Amino acid sequence: MQKNSGRIVILGTGGTIAGKAAQAGDNVGYTAGQLTVADLLTSVPALKDWPLQLEQVAQLDSKDMSHAVWQQLAQRVQAHLDDPEVAGVVITHGTDTLEETAWLLHRVLMPTKPVVLTAAMRPATSLQPDGPQNLLDAVTLAAQPGVQGVLAMLAGAVYDAAGVRKWHPYRIDAFSGGDDGPVARLVEGQLLPLRPWPTGMALGVDVLQGDVAHWPKVAVVTSHAGLDAELLQAQLAAWQALGLAGVVFEGTGNGTLHVAIENAAAALKAAGCEVLRTSRCQGGSVVGAPAGALPSAGELGPGKARVELLLRALKRRSA
Numbered sequence: 260m261q262k263n264s265g266r267i268v269i270l271g272t273g274g275t276i277a278g279k280a281a282q283a284g285d286n287v288g289y290t291a292g293q294l295t296v297a298d299l300l301t302s303v304p305a306l307k308d309w310p311l312q313l314e315q316v317a318q319l320d321s322k323d324m325s326h327a328v329w330q331q332l333a334q335r336v337q338a339h340l341d342d343p344e345v346a347g348v349v350i351t352h353g354t355d356t357l358e359e360t361a362w363l364l365h366r367v368l369m370p371t372k373p374v375v376l377t378a379a380m381r382p383a384t385s386l387q388p389d390g391p392q393n394l395l396d397a398v399t400l401a402a403q404p405g406v407q408g409v410l411a412m413l414a415g416a417v418y419d420a421a422g423v424r425k426w427h428p429y430r431i432d433a434f435s436g437g438d439d440g441p442v443a444r445l446v447e448g449q450l451l452p453l454r455p456w457p458t459g460m461a462l463g464v465d466v467l468q469g470d471v472a473h474w475p476k477v478a479v480v481t482s483h484a485g486l487d488a489e490l491l492q493a494q495l496a497a498w499q500a501l502g503l504a505g506v507v508f509e510g511t512g513n514g515t516l517h518v519a520i521e522n523a524a525a526a527l528k529a530a531g532c533e534v535l536r537t538s539r540c541q542g543g544s545v546v547g548a549p550a551g552a553l554p555s556a557g558e559l560g561p562g563k564a565r566v567e568l569l570l571r572a573l574k575r576r577s578a
């Protein structure tokens with residue numbers, strides 16, 4: 260297979276791919292983010308002679324992903340993309356918030372090279388670790404001439420940042436690409452493109468500057484049966500006192516919201532708080548915009564929609 264001559268940078272952030280359990284058969288009771296990127300490569304002999312550059316950006320369970328790590332990660336990715344000797348960047352990540360990191364990078368970078376996130380559903384100590392193959396596939400994808408954009412390489416499928424979502428908490432094939440499916444597949448090292456590569460929506464990494472402690476506050480509220488209007492009002496009032504900049508409402512079905520939320524949203528908007536509605540459904544997008552409905556996040560799930568509102572608020576602030 261064709262391969263770019265430049266080097267591939269692998270940025271480690273932790274996750275299950277770098278996780279260890281006390282017992283080899285334990286696929287649940289492990290600790291994520293224990294092995295370095297260099298450690299991970301010892302399980303991928305096929306990458307021994309590749310021109311790789313390794314960098315440990317963070318070492319965490321991605322359920323605990325922070326704005327500070329995102330800020331640093333985006334800056335490191337951009338710095339490596341700017342290096343003409345670098346053909347592509349791979350990021351090892353946890354599966355839990357991979358889609359949020361992917362959306363953040365897609366929105367702030369506009370890479371003409373591949374930026375490939377990869378992860379694993381089983382720790383490195385598992386009897387069935389999926390990390391080594393995913394890492395090999397991610398580097399293989401990142402070294403392909405013509406590939407570009409923020410992508411996720413998982414279980415043989417290549418997803419774009421807009422579509423990728425974790426839909427299963429345990430299965431090894433835990434991701435989907437939304438209604439449009441994967442943008443490509445990688446089979447035994449052979450790339451099978453299915454759709455055009457994503458181009459990115461460059462806000463620029465500069466939008467992520469500044470002390471993250473002062474970044475705008477954006478929250479997620481889930482709509483559900485039996486919603487308590489009193490609790491909702493108290494929660495929103497407390498958040499507004501802290502300077503709430505945006506709220507994502509995770510709606511039922513096609514992004515429909517409990518009437519108590521509909522009533523509260525008008526006041527929020529009047530107070531300058533930006534809102535988006537998404538769906539609790541595991542698949543698909545919020546379709547259409549009935550008259551009077553809050554703006555929809557389309558195919559973005561609640562996590563990505565929160566990133567979207569955060570970035571919009573940061574952009575407004577920097578303008």
Ligand code: ASP
Nearest residue numbers: 274275320321353354355
């Ligand atoms: N909790 C882990 C993480 O997101 C799960 C995983 O990586 O599969 O870091």
